[in-house]
Amino acid sequence: MSILDKETQSRIDSWLTNEYDEETVAQVQKLIDDNQESELLDAFYKELEFGTGGLRGIMGVGSNRMNKYTIGKATQGLSNYLKKQFPNEQIKVAVSYDSRNNSQGFGHLVADVFSANGIHVFLFEQLRPTPMLSFAVRHYSCHAGVMLTASHNPKEYNGYKAYWNDGGQLVPPHDKNVIAEVNAIQSVAEIKFERVPENITLIDESFDDIYVEANKRLSIHPEAVAAQKDLKIVYSPIHGTGITVVPKMLKTWGFTNVTVVEEQATPDGNFPTVVYPNPEEEEAMSIAKKKGQEVGADIIMTTDPDADRVGVAVRNSNGEYQLLNGNQIGSLLTYYVLSSYKDKGLLKENDYIVKTIVTTNLITDISESFNVKSYETLTGFKYIGEVMTQKLGQENYLVGGEESYGFLVGDLVRDKDAVNACAFIAEMTAYFKNQGKTLFEVLLDLYVQYGFYKEKLISLTKKGKAGADEIKQMMKNLRENKPEILGGVKVAEIRDYLALEATNLNSNEITKIDLPKSDVLQFITIDGDVISARPSGTEPKIKFYCSVKESLLDKSQYESVAAKLEQKVENIMADIVKE
Known part of the structure; x- marks a missing residue:
């Protein structure tokens, strides 16, 4: 008996018509001939949709895959929407792409479709980081932008990040409205693929200098960099776009002793030296750590393929290189920026910082201690960008971040920016080294002052339609059988961001949550522990986050308190994570 439902079969049949090129039809027919029903189901059971990171999926044939037709359809839908939103204007868009397989070809395809729709395209001549695409949208006063990337996903993936005229990724209502326009396209014949060359302007490498110089003007302590210009920095782009601009940024900032990890310096969509090109993974940073040990690095940094996330390793109390998690990096950056602004008399009453709901509350504690307002958003940096746009001209954004290694200092872009973050992390390291401290020692100081926060993330991968159904069921089970003890x-x-309700279990009082709806559940214990469950918007995963806290009276107690908190995290996760 076939596992293909009528709707899926209908999509498959439509891809066998002469609307599609011969190669595509042949690939679909081969799957049918080889009786690859599971593959056919995963490839055709739905249309790719915009999630927290835009359009993202495995490359291949099918409505649920990244290919010429799904990308073309998305671009045509976006073009149609732009024309409705800006009916009497010459519409402009910016397009860039990363080092992934097919990214360059996809980037040119997107530019072709836009140009065929009479839209003027600023197309990067060569691969460049995602934050530079956001910067270009703002610099050229574009109405939209597209970045071809799947960020840190495995090599089989590619993606399509759509940006609005503020330089931020699409947020409501634009994301849903674009989807409606895409879904309204009934035939491939409606997609205009024919390139109009005069509608395309290439952005060459001279644009790098504009971006780098704009960032350099944000430097808070150039004198510390000058004093520590020979700071030993090891950097790896993990075969991604970071190589095109991070070394230049660090050099322009004033750092003269930067060692690039040569084994990972060449852009390569197969990411041959890592299992996953994700700086969150210990394995992905192993080569950089080895290089750091060889040169005695003060700081080790790696960026993901599109250079919007940064991983960091520093020497701990035992002299060993230890990876910092995203919560720790974000807390250090927040403290550095706010304390430096205060010392220089630069803090203003309307300054603010932003973090996501699954990011450590240590950041909130730090901001409160400096009397700086903090905002919380849903998961996804696009929501941080949305706050920045909403507050523009009324309040001053200083720094923001999320636990998934995405940060931004200053408001030059509306997305997380690892190039910007690398420069500030290096400057921060230099500043504290001038004071005789490592970043790890500063982190311990924060724990003594604000409390020792320990976080853990567990991700369960559930692939395909069956996996998506399983994730839905897991969230349904959690809602129907809410844990009372963890x-x-x-x-x-209990905070349910889908119902937008927070329930106090002692009083049964229910308060409204003032955020857009999202499939997230949070459980806050009487100890102040925060446990979150959410399906990923960019990967076939369900994620469980845990944050616990305890006082740290003295840095000498770090190891013992860390072990105690680790055990508490393990106990909580054992209760909530059910495979």
């Missing part, structure tokens, strides 16, 4: 600690509050 790790032996009583749950005090």
Whole structure:
């Protein structure tokens, strides 16, 4: 008996018509001939949709795959929407791409479709980081932008990040409205693929200098960089776009002793030296750590393929290189920026910082201690960018970030920016080295001052339609059987971001959550622990986050308190993570 439902079969049949090129039809027919029903189901059971990171999927034939037709359809839908939104204007868009397989070809395809629709395209001549695409949208006063990337996903993936005229990724209502326009396209014949060369302007490498110089003007302590210009920095782009601009940024900032990890310096969509090109993974940073040990690095940094996320390793109290997690990096950056602004008398009453709901509350504690307002958003840096746009001209954005290694200092772009973050992390390292401290020692100081926060993330991968159904069921089960005790600690509050309700379990009082709807559940214990569950918007995963806290009276107690908190995290996760 076939596992293909009528809707899926209908999509398959439509891809066998002469609307599609011979190669595509042949690939679909081969899957049918080889009786690859599971592959056919995964490739055709739905249309790719915009999630927290835009359009993203495995490359190949099918409505649920990244290919010429799904990308063409998305671009045609976006073109149609732009024309409706800006009916009497010459519409402009910017397009860039990363080092992934097919990214350059996809980038040119997107430019072709836009140009065929009478839209003027600023197309990067060569691969460049995602934050530079956001910067270009703002610099050229574009109405939109597209970045071809799947960020840190495995090599089989590619993606399509769509940006609005503020330089931020699409947020409501634009994301859903674009999807409606895409879904309204009934035939491939409606997609205009024929390139109009006069509608395309190439952005060459001279644009790098504009971006780099704009960032350099944000430097807070250039005197610290000058004093520590020979700071030993090891950097790896993990075969991605970071190589095109991070070394130049660090050099322009004033750092003269930057060692690039040569084994990972060449852009390569197969990412041959890592399992996943994700700086969150210990394995992905192993070569950079080895190089750091060889040269005695003060700081080790790696960026993902589109250079919007940065991983960091520093020497710990035992002299060993230790990876910092995204919560720790974000806390250090927040403290550095706010304390430096205060010392220089630059803090203003309307300054603010932003973090996401699954990012450590240590960042909030730090901002409150400096009397700086903090905002929380849903997961995804596009929501941080949305706050920046909403507050523009009324309040001053200083720094923001999310636990998934995405940060931004200053408001030059509306997305996380690892190039910008690398420069500030290096400057921060130089500043504290001038004071005789490592970043790890500063982190311990923060724990003593604000409390020792320890976080953990567990991701469960559930591929294909069956996996998507399983993730839905897991969230359904959590809602129907809400845990009242986690790790032996009583749950005090439950926040359901889909219902937009927070329930106090002691009083049964329900308060409204003032955020857009999102499939996230949070459990807050009487100890203040925060446990979150959410399906990923960019990968076939469900993610569980845990953050616990305890006082750290003295840095000498770090190891013992860390072990105690680790055990508490393990106990909590054992109660909530059910495979």
